Amino acid sequence: MDFVSTEDGSLTLRHAQTGEHYHNRAGAYTEALLCYVNPSGALKRLKRTRYLHLIDACFGLGYNSFVLLAEAIEQKLEGRVVIDAIDNDPNLVNALPTVLSFEKFKELGKIFELQKQVVTGPLSLIVRLHHSSLPQQLVRLREDNPNAEVDLVFHDPFSPNRMPELWTFEIFSLYKQLLRPDNGAVLTYSLATAVKGGFIQSGFSVGRTPKVGAKAGGTIAYLGGNSDCDFDFTELPADELASLKTHSAIPYRDPELQLDRLAILKRRTIEQEQFKNISQSQFTRQLPESI
Numbered sequence: 138m139d140f141v142s143t144e145d146g147s148l149t150l151r152h153a154q155t156g157e158h159y160h161n162r163a164g165a166y167t168e169a170l171l172c173y174v175n176p177s178g179a180l181k182r183l184k185r186t187r188y189l190h191l192i193d194a195c196f197g198l199g200y201n202s203f204v205l206l207a208e209a210i211e212q213k214l215e216g217r218v219v220i221d222a223i224d225n226d227p228n229l230v231n232a233l234p235t236v237l238s239f240e241k242f243k244e245l246g247k248i249f250e251l252q253k254q255v256v257t258g259p260l261s262l263i264v265r266l267h268h269s270s271l272p273q274q275l276v277r278l279r280e281d282n283p284n285a286e287v288d289l290v291f292h293d294p295f296s297p298n299r300m301p302e303l304w305t306f307e308i309f310s311l312y313k314q315l316l317r318p319d320n321g322a323v324l325t326y327s328l329a330t331a332v333k334g335g336f337i338q339s340g341f342s343v344g345r346t347p348k349v350g351a352k353a354g355g356t357i358a359y360l361g362g363n364s365d366c367d368f369d370f371t372e373l374p375a376d377e378l379a380s381l382k383t384h385s386a387i388p389y390r391d392p393e394l395q396l397d398r399l400a401i402l403k404r405r406t407i408e409q410e411q412f413k414n415i416s417q418s419q420f421t422r423q424l425p426e427s428i
Contacts (some may be wrong), residue, residue, distance in 0.1 A: 143167075148198075148236060166241055169204035172355045173291045173324045176346040178367025179205055180212060182288060185365065187216030190287050192278070192315065194271055195294040195303065196222035197229060198236050202291070206262060207245045215259035221278060227268045271303055272394040275311040287315045292325040297332055297389065301401045304332055306388040309339040313360065322359040322368060331405070332356060333377070334386030344370035345377075384409040384416075 142148055143164045174180065183189045193202045202220050209218065230251065237246040248257045255262045267274045271294070278287075290312050294303035304327070312323050324346065325332065333343050333356055341358035346369075348354045357370045373381075380386065387409045389401050396404070 148239065165198070165200045166204055166239065168326070168349050169200040170208070171347050171349045172326050173201045173293075174205045174208060176355075176357055176369045177289050177291070177322060177324050178365075178369060179289055180208055180214065182365070182367045183209060183214050183216050183218065184212075185367075188218075189216070189289070190219045191221070192275075192287055192290045192312075193220055193222040194275075194290055194292045196224040196266065197293065198232055200236070201293060202264065203236065203242055203245060203249075206249075207242050209260060210244050210257065213258075217261040218263070220262075220264045221274075222264060222266045223269060223271055223274045224266070225268065225270050230266070272308055272311065272391075275308065275315065276394075279311060279314055282315060285315060285317050285321070288317060288321060290316065290321075290323040292323050297327060297329050300398065301389040301405070302391060302396065302398055304329075304335065304389050305391040305394075305401065306335045306338055307391050307394055309335050309341070309358070309388075312358075313339050313341065316360055319361040320359075320363070320365060320367065321361070322357055324355065324357055326352065326355040328353060328356055328377075330377070330380045330383075330385040331388055333358075333373075334381055335388030337381065337386075338388055343373065344368075345373055346370050384412045387412055 143166075148165065179189060179191070191202070191205070193199075196202065199222070202222060206218065233251065236242070237249060248255050248262075249264075251264060251266050253264075269277075292312075294300050297304040309323070313321075316322070323336070323341070326349075328345070336343050336356070336358035339358075341360060342362075344357045344359070346355040346357050357368060359368055387405055389405055390408070391401055
């Protein structure tokens with residue numbers, strides 16, 4: 138594996154098929170902390186409830202989960218953390234020892250064993266790695282958890298343009314069924330209008346998470362408000378709100394969870410054209426007869 142050093146000293150990989158790096162070049166650790174862990178309020182929630190159940194979707198090199206666990210250990214938090222990590226590439230497991238050799242993972246690396254329960258003082262850690270496609274595993278998790286009990290989802294696939302099949306309305310709807318309805322949330326690095334539109338149509342409220350490196354920020358999609366003040370985000374600016382009323386907000390769709398990339402993109406293009414035609418006809422009907 139050809140590791141690439143990022144600006145904070147942590148390592149990432151370049152994905153051969155997409156050409157994309159697994160993480161922001163500003164820093165794999167930094168991105169996980171600023172884009173996922175901090176805005177999710179995971180540590181505040183763990184401190185308050187002493188329990189956290191997380192789905193790490195597209196686990197990859199594990200940074201999002203590892204940073205969460207490393208920060209919890211650093212803050213000497215107590216309680217139980219359960220992580221369902223999903224990734225369809227079993228070869229990435231071979232990279233985890235190198236990732237955990239990073240200095241900030243020093244304490245975590247001493248105790249971490251994938252697929253096993255680990256107890257370190259007052260903090261209990263359970264990480265279950267599922268080698269499966271994302272939608273298939275979400276369906277299984279829903280069947281195994283008929284009562285919504287997941288606190289957070291860290292959603293971290295490659296970009297929507299590269300892998301739209303992992304950014305569909307149907308996947309977001311599965312998240313909604315798994316999350317606690319009063320304060321569940323999905324965190325992702327993407328600010329794409331189609332992604333925000335998909336979350337909104339699935340029943341989420343959306344906000345923006347902080348800028349990381351050259352990226353303008355990410356998205357938080359949350360349920361039930363923020364009464365416990367766990368989530369840390371800003372409201373969407375006016376231009377992004379306006380874009381959510383346009384054809385750009387049409388989400389990616391895959392009703393049977395089996396379409397490939399090209400079929401999903403084609404379907405969205407057709408739906409965008411239908412939206413524009415309807416909007417144009419509505420606009421025309423509103424024009425004065427003298428025009």
